[in-house]
Amino acid sequence: MSLHIESLRVDLAGNVVLRNVNIVLPEGETIAVVGRNGAGKTTLLRSIMGLIKLTSGHLLLDGRDIGTEPSHMRVGAGFGYAPEDRVIFPTLSVAQNMALPCEVQRVPKREIAQRIEAVLAAMPQLKPMLPRSGAALSGGQGKMVALARALMVGTRFVLLDEPFQGLAPVVARQYGDSLRALRQSHPHLCVVITESNASLLEDVQSTTLYIERGNVTVDHLNGQHSAPQKDMSLTT
Numbered sequence: 001m002s003l004h005i006e007s008l009r010v011d012l013a014g015n016v017v018l019r020n021v022n023i024v025l026p027e028g029e030t031i032a033v034v035g036r037n038g039a040g041k042t043t044l045l046r047s048i049m050g051l052i053k054l055t056s057g058h059l060l061l062d063g064r065d066i067g068t069e070p071s072h073m074r075v076g077a078g079f080g081y082a083p084e085d086r087v088i089f090p091t092l093s094v095a096q097n098m099a100l101p102c103e104v105q106r107v108p109k110r111e112i113a114q115r116i117e118a119v120l121a122a123m124p125q126l127k128p129m130l131p132r133s134g135a136a137l138s139g140g141q142g143k144m145v146a147l148a149r150a151l152m153v154g155t156r157f158v159l160l161d162e163p164f165q166g167l168a169p170v171v172a173r174q175y176g177d178s179l180r181a182l183r184q185s186h187p188h189l190c191v192v193i194t195e196s197n198a199s200l201l202e203d204v205q206s207t208t209l210y211i212e213r214g215n216v217t218v219d220h221l222n223g224q225h226s227a228p229q230k231d232m233s234l235t236t
């Protein structure tokens, strides 16, 4: 049970933004996608979510090509997405923000309550925030809520776009703790995390992919060298 991304190409405004991307997102794994600004990280996640039309290529989920299906079907297929800019609705409470994507999917109320409980098991620090207004959240709290909301529908895949960017160290540590707790509470979940600053992911156990000008590789430097080990990095 994995998502196979095959020969993916995405052109935007006449430019090739993703070229020949071939990756597998297996269940139960955390995959980091590291690359500098403009490399194509957000475009990759938006393509997986069906928010961008693929120029060519396939997204094979259990053998079915979902690459041509509309984005609302991703949510039903168990994909959750926390965009870079969070998008927390200020007129709704935190609990309502979390429930919203489930309500759109007509998930029964009881099931929504159960999912909130499951998310709180991994993110207990959210519990006191549930009644709070979305407008009253700090940037870091907003990122936590965005993760929680993605988890409400992301029963198989959660895609997190630069979640650590701009977090204060204490909040980043909490966020990392939540990701570790998730591995325990949602063992089959595939978590995809993009980051431009790889050092922010030091505490996250993951397989790392590198993206550079729309090319995705497992190894750094276009596959000419393997990713430097921590103790070797001083010599490069």
Ligand SMILES: Nc1ncnc2c1ncn2[C@@H]1O[C@H](COP(=O)(O)OP(=O)(O)O)[C@@H](O)[C@H]1O
Pocket (backbone or CB within 6 Å): 012, 013, 015, 017, 035, 036, 037, 038, 039, 040, 041, 042, 043, 044
């Ligand atoms: N809607 C768009 N139209 C045209 N070009 C775009 C659009 N969105 C992104 N791009 C371009 O695609 C490239 C990758 O962008 P993006 O996926 O946002 O990178 P990242 O998230 O890694 O910073 C950049 O060169 C960016 O300018």
Ligand SMILES: [Mg+2]
Pocket (backbone or CB within 6 Å): 041, 042, 043, 084, 161
């Ligand atoms: Mg981006």
